Every structure is written in C-alpha cells, then in structure tokens.
Amino acid sequence: MTIPPPQPPGESASAQEGTELAAEAAVVSATARERWYLRLPIISHLRRSVGLQRGMLVAGLVLVLGLLATALFAPLLAPYGFAETSADGASFGTQQPPSGAHPLGTTVAGYDVLSRVIWGTRTAVAVMACAVVLSLFIGVALGLISGYVGGWLDRILVMLADAIYAFPSLLLAIVMSIVISGGQSSAGGGILAAAVSITVVFVPQYFRVIRAEVVRLKAEPFVEAAKVIGTGHRRIMGTHLLRNSTRTLPLIFTLNSSEAILTLAALGFLGFGIEPTSASEWGYDLNRAMADATSGIWWTGLFPGLAIVAAVLGVTLVGESINDLNDPRLRVRRKRRGGPAGTTSTEATA
Amino acid sequence: MTADLTRSATDEPADAGPSGSSAPSATAGRGRRGGGGLGRYILTRFLLIIPTVLILMTVVFFLMRITGDPITAALGGRLTPDQLAQRRAEAGYDRPLIIQYLDYLWGVVRGDFGTTYTDRTPVAKILTEYGGATAELVVYAVVVALVIGVPLGMLAARARDRWGDLALRVLAILGYATPVFFVGLLLKLVFSVGLGWLPVAGRISSRGELTMGKILNPTPFYLLDAIRLGDASLLWDVISHAILPAIALGLLTGGIFLRLVRTNMIGTLEMPYVDSARSRGVRESRLTTRHALRPALIPIITVMGMQIAMMLGGAVLTETTFEWKGLGYMLAEYMTARDYVAVQGIVMMLAVIVAISNFLVDVIAALIDPRVRY
16 A cells, blocks of 8 residues: 555645555554554554543543552452451441541441442442443344344344333333342342343343444345355354444443443442442442431542542543544544644634 | 443434434334325324333333242241231232233223332322422423533534543533432532532422412422412522532533534534535634534434433432432332332333333424434
C-alpha cells in the first residue's frame, strides 16, 4: 500500500490530505502485521487513542486496575476483617468518627468503614466477573443459534428478549433474587444469586447484538461458500459467524460491568444483598448509613458510596473510550487538521 | 442504559428510528410498508402491548413459583408443616400450577392483581393509592433531566473535543456512575442536615397533610392540590419536599440526555443544510439552538420510552431513600416484609405501565417523525 492515491492537480490542500491518507494506509497495513497482543481490544484502543480521549481511557484503566488490585490484595490492605467489631479484645465502638485507629470511622454495627470499603471491592469484582461472563456465554450462544437457525425459535427468542429488555432491569433483578435466594442471603450463595440476577438482565443485550450480526453475516458470500463446500453447521456457527460478530462485544462487556456493580449495590440497598457477616457489600452499607445521615453522621455512607462511584466510573470511562474509538464519527483523528464542517464549527464557537 | 449508550453512538443521528423497547413495532411497521398510515401503525403498535405484557406476566409468574409459594416464603419456619399446608390450601396454592396461572391471568384481565398477604389490600388499590406519588416524582425528574441534559448537551457539542466538552462528558458519566441513593444521601447531608434548607424525607409535612385533607376531590399530584388550595406555605411545603428526590432521580437521566444531545448534535452540525445556513451568515448560537437542535431532539423522544422503564427502577431507589410514599417505596416495604404476592402484583403492574408508556412514546415519535411509521 505505498501507491499514493490520484491527486487532482493544483489543489495543494487535497494533495496534502492524499499523502496523509497514504500515511494512514501504511499505518493500517502495519497494524495488520502486528503481534497479536497489540491487537487485543483495549491495548489496540490505547494505541489508537490520542489527546483527551487517551486521557479518559487511561484514567478509566487506572481506576479499573486500582479496583482489581485492591480486590486482589484486600487481606493485606484492610486493617481489619469485614465482619470484625473488635480487635485485641477491645470493641471498636459504634458510629465512631474517623480517627487514627479507624481512618474512616466505624459503622452503626461497629464495623471498621475502611476495612469494609476495601473488602467490598472483592464482592464487586466477583459479582461483576460472574455476571458478565455468564451473560456473555448464554447471550452469545442464544444469539448465534437464534440468528443462524431462524424460524419460529428465532421469533420466540426475539420476542422474549424484547419483553425482558423493556422491563425495568432492577425489578427483574429483584424478582430473580427472590427466586434464587428466597430473599435470604448466605455466604457465597449471595454473590452467586446477585450475579445470576444480573445475568438475566444482561442476556437479552448480548443476544440482540450477536443475533443482528449473525443475521447480517449469514447472507455473506463466505458463509454460503462454506455451506457449499459442506462445512457443518456447528463449524459455521463457531468459526465463520462467531469470530466475525464479536466486534461490539468489548463495549457491551465494559458497560455491563458497570451496570453489574450498580445493580448489585441497588439490590444491597434494598436489603436483597449479601449478609454483612458473609461478605462486605457497599450497597448494604449505604442502606444502613441512610439513618445515620439524618443525624449528621456522614462517614458511614460517604466512603462506600465513593467506592461505588470510583468503580463504576473507571469501567464506564474505559467503555466510553472504546465506544468513541470504534465510531469513526466520534474518533479524534491523529493528524487531520482544519477538516470540513465539523472542525470549523468547533473552532468558530470555541 | 448500556444499550442506550451503544445505540446513541451507532445510530445515524438523523435516522434514529424507533429503538430499544419499540423494536417489535419497527418490524410490524416494516411489514405494513406501503399500505396504511398513522392509524394503522398505532393499532398494530397497540396490539403489540398484549404479547409483551403476557410474556412478562408468564415469566414472572413461573419464576416466582419455581422456588415455592408465597405463604411458605413468608411464614416458613414460623408455622408447623400442618398449619402451613392448611394456609396454602386456603389460598389455593395446592392446586396445579397451570390452574393457578390461568386463575391469575383471569384475575389480571378483570383488573385484579391479587391481594397482599400481609395487610390484605388489593394490589390494584395500592396502585390507585400510591401510583400518583410515583407519577409525580417521575414527572419532576423528567423535567430536571431535560433542563440539565439538553442545554448542557448543546454546549458539549459546540465545544466538541475541548476541555468544556470533556468536563461535561465526565459530568454526564459521573451522573450515571453515582447510584441514585448515594446522590440522595449526599444531597440530604448537604441540604437537609448540613444547611437545614430542605426537609430530610417524605412528600409533605404532617401539618401540611392535615391541610391537604380538607380538599374535596384530591388529585394524585400534591403540587396541583396545593395550587388549587392557594396556600403559599403549603405550596412551599410540597415543593421543598420534592426538590431533592427530583434532583436525585433527574440527574441519572439528565446525564443520558446530555450524551444523547451531544452525539446527535455533532452529527447534525455536520449536515449540509447547517453548512448552508452558516454560509448564509446565520450566527453560530442560532445554528445550535435552532437549526441543529430540532432534529437532534427526535432521538430523545424515542429514548425517553426506555428511560421511563429505567426511571421506574430508579424511582424504587429514590422513593426508598427519601421515604417518598409511592409504588417503589411500597415495593421495598413489601419486600422487607417478604410479602411476595404484593411484590409480584406491583411488579406486574409496573410492567403494564412500562408497556403502555412505551406505546405512547412510540405514537408520539410517529406523530413527530413520519419516517418511523413508514
């Protein structure tokens, strides 16, 4: 790809643009030869990004990595256990303001707020991972089959997905958590129940995206060619269709992760979360902190809330940047300056 | 939420048809291409409510019964097995599941969503009693969301890829990343507890409630009633209670509107007709507020349909946070009391409300944008 595109004579501006396009083409052909790990979703996005967009992506990644690291090293970071109300035989005391021993104070039940915030990352990450991976597998499988097989199965699944999708997701999660745990929450069961509740909400989203792609791809010549040479249905679905329909998955993946954290917190806030003694959960802590707020006790609610915001913010920033970078209309170009309408308008108004 | 984000970005701004929840309507409309006009579209779209609601009811009903009946859930462990069996027989939970299902559906057709187990109230009565409060809250929140989202989205589009844009977008993401109840907590801490300007919780003070009782035929909206009574202190009483909940719920959707307006505005600002207007010397501010704004607002209407579903979910949390006695607050109360008949009934009713409001939004979208109805 070194041949420059045809240049109309006497137009220096477009000639310059032509060389830039050629340069871009070289970059494109170079990326095709790159090592595989450089083509992984987030890493390739990071390399493609520039300016403010890169700033957003980096900020998001820092927050997400911070969340993961905190979850991983929670036992080392947290001064106490999440269900501890006393250390060395001395009780922490309830609703103590922040002090040296308890940098973020203690809750109404006498837990150390800092420790609960730190341990809470584990619950958040666990539920997020479970929910997103579960819904990814179920949603993608259903979408593939529904789109490929078509017919009445497809129609029923689409209708189901649409009905579920139109339903307030929180209500659905509530119904599911009643179904799964009967409203009771045990140790690991609570985490799994929350994850499955959230999964049900997400499956239709993956289903819709994958199905739409599969329906489009099914008519492509390469799929027909595969059929002609006698490739099995399973192989067509698993190779030809699946690999080509996963383009938008990283985006949904990140956006769902943030929604998973929010849904978990909302369930916890409504009292359908996880018992405080079996795991630390931010939504539950906020629920207990609501009464404190009325009497001016701010530390029990502020810090779990900030933890939720930081976690969701990180994941959303990453998803948001991926979205922008995937969409040519929104992507900030590396080189082009003084382009047509769009840029002029921003310059004129800035 | 997630799908809104993807959709707002992937849809061509000028071609955002009926999206999301209204997808079935799109296929229905397409099937009728060529024949029929608006009336036909509305009729098809209306008939589509029935399967949607039916599917939801079926799914929720069978899901709730997989694990057992509501009486065992509410009283299990507190009664002997014999007593439990007797109670179940009284309520008809020992019949085959399919009979119970048909019975339930027949009840719903007659407007009977069941009777709560804990306080023996018909679920339909809960709707008439508390639905108004939720509707009032959602209306306020939509107003807040529009007031915040549309102007800021326009600003962000005009300052595209500059610091102002970045700040506004981060603000929008923050609005989404902050749970409603945390926003509520912060607002309470600052404005109610810290500054003491606004009440902590509730819809009205107890003194105001007494005054309100004097009105002859009350509307579900306290604000209207207060205006009708013409009592200034009562009016402030009602408004001051509504400010914080409306902001908490409105911020959530305001962020989404901001992003939507921004994305669509960027698209429309690049359209040839905007260019031609600019070349005629139309001022940049007028371009944004007049020429580019109107087409950029159409997707807002379609997305608003999905937002209603999300807002009802958010209303559950907001109402719990501010003890705003609406449907969501009652839902949380019954959940705590483990009264799953009530939970099921309220959830079903909300499903019907969502389906109907989606229908209305689609009709409005079709009235505004002829492309939707083909």
